[in-house]
Amino acid sequence: MKIAVVGKGGSGKTTTAAVLARTLARQGKDVVALDCDTNPNLGLSLGVGDLETERLLTLRDQLDDGEIDHAPSWDQILDTFGTNAPDGVRLGVITRIENPDPG
Template sequence: MKVAVVGKGGAGKTTTSSVVARVLARGGASVVALDGDTNPNLGLSLGVGFDETERLVGMRQALDADEGDGDDHAADWDDLLDRFASTGPDGVQFAVVSQIDNPDPGCP
């Protein structure tokens, strides 16, 4: 299944997502947790720790800046995970999808 968790700031999206991901993984499912928040904190709730959360955010930024390790697009989903995901507790694969660093972009 593919589940998107949305809601108002502070409602508990990140916390809920992380617990759902880990419970599914404990039940034997292969789980990929994607942090699509522009202020990505999911790693902290999953339990991968502060440094790893920041490392994955940095990897995402390097990709934006075209300093990534590949000069081609990832061949497929698995390739993408190999390059950008980290394995967290209970075997949950975790990657950061977005963080934007321009404080005042031109377009609304």
């Protein structure tokens, strides 16, 4: 199954998505949690902590600097750029905006 959680800011999207992901994982399902927000906070609600949530975001800089290689496949993207969250959920972050840039 593939679920997307949407709604107004502050309505509880991230919190709901995190609880859904961990509940499904506890039922024995393989769960990938994808944070598609340009201001990604899903790691905080899944319980990986703020340092790990920020670390996922700096991976892009390492890519741009040539320190790590691009992942050639979907599975490898999650392996390389994801992180393990409680209950066996695998978290991946799709988008973020780090540096202010007009345009």
